[in-house]
Amino acid sequence: MRRKIYDKLLFWKEKETKPLIILGARQVGKTYIIDEFCRNEFENYKMVNLLVNRDIVDLYQENINSTEKFKQLKLLLNFDLEKDNSILFVDEAQESEEFISDLKFINENYPNIKIIVAGSLLGIKLKRLSKPFPVGKVIIYYMYPLDFEEFLMAIDRIDLINEIKEHYHSNQEMPNLIHNLLLNYYYVFLICGGMPENVKSYIDNKQDVSKINSNILESISIAYIDDMKRYVKSNEESIKIGKIYRSIPSQLANNSRKFQYSKVEIGARGINYESALNWLVNSGFVMLSDSIKNPEKPLKGYVEDGVFKIYLSDVGLLTRMLNLKYNDLINDVIGIYKGVIVENYVAQQFISNNIPLNYWRSTNIAEIDFLIENKDGVIPIEVKSSNNNKSKSLNTYINKYNPPYSIRISTKNFGYNDQNKIKSIPLYATFCVE
DSSP states (O other), X not given: OOOTHHHHHHHHHHHOOSOEEEEOOTTSSHHHHHHHHHHHHOSEEEEEETTTOHHHHXXXXXXXXXXXXXXXXHHHHTOOTTSTTEEEEEESGGGOHHHHHHHHHHHHHOTTOEEXXXXXXXXXXXXXXXXXXOTTSOEEEEXXXXXXXXXXXXXXXXXXXXXXXXXXXXXXXXXXXXHHHHHHHHHHHHHHOSOHHHHHHHHHTTTOGGGSOHHHHHHHHHHHHHHTTSSOSOHHHHHHHHHHHHTHHHHHTOTTSSOOGGGTSTTOOHHHHHHHHHHHHHHTSEEEEEEESSOOSSGGGGEEEEEEEEEESOHHHHHHHTTOOHHHHHTTOSTTHXXXXXXXXXXXXXXXXXXXXXXXXXXXXXXXSEEEEETTEEXXXXXXXXXXXXXXXXXXXHHHHOOSOEEEEESSOSEEETTTTEEEEEGGGGGGOO
């Protein structure tokens, strides 16, 4: 499958001299795309997995200097890292924080060596290192499940991507037949999600959404829960992580429009669950959206302390957790959860575009689902699960803050209203927002 991160890898190869660390949740395709990149773009390539190659883990635990470690590393690998057009890919690097720390030595002494480092729980390990992190000596990229644009690439509909981008920039309506076709693909994506293995199942089954192997997402969820037992401070923390993860559907449907520890466990307090929540965030399993008190630049300067919303990293995992089917979405029989799923979908698209998640709320009066910063200022974004144009919250926000324009994401076609300065974007075009 073609992934947009491939272009970033090419940029790293040509422009950067530092080792590259790629972070992302389990099963998002890190190993596959890195392996493909290394095979395609380098003459000499070596891959090692530290869960298998324990001798490298043992080497970096020895009490010898970095020069000697590097010399022995080359001998163990039987691979000359310094040879032109060569690259080393170290997978499951979370198994050796000593090796991660030594990337600083390698970069300072061998700046032309190309090394890529990844791991299913590397994000957790980097936040809990006991050894010094090579600050300023590595490049970090994040990888996520497929977004909707990559989904269309996977099913060989680049022609539709071009149409979407053209209408996004022109604000001209998409022809109705194409608009409806894309909405159908969007509903398929809500069930399929962006996990590569599940997308492949959809393709292999001739794009019949009813034949997607439901065991795939179930297995990924089980693997996530199993991961919660690793790299934790205690068994108690592991239990707390699991409780937060399982509370996500009820958190998303919460009338208070914010994460509540009481939904995790009766009487629970933030101070007792903060470490567990950070574990989930750093693992890439969940995404947090911060509440903004004052929608001005820079938004991060106006974050409301302790008030946030939580989303799952992949909308397919959410619909699977809720045991929903394609017909449930099409027939609109899921009540408040239709809006919940759509909001999670938009959050996933934004994160894939490196857009920080923020929202605004006015106590018991109004809420704006997302706020973004761009060259025009702070732009409010309202998300609708249908083509309903009633926007009490958005109107409240516009009257109070007078933004340069607003965005409404819904099932409605493209358009722009000059009077209220609202840009209408169909849900399938969310990936165009930058």
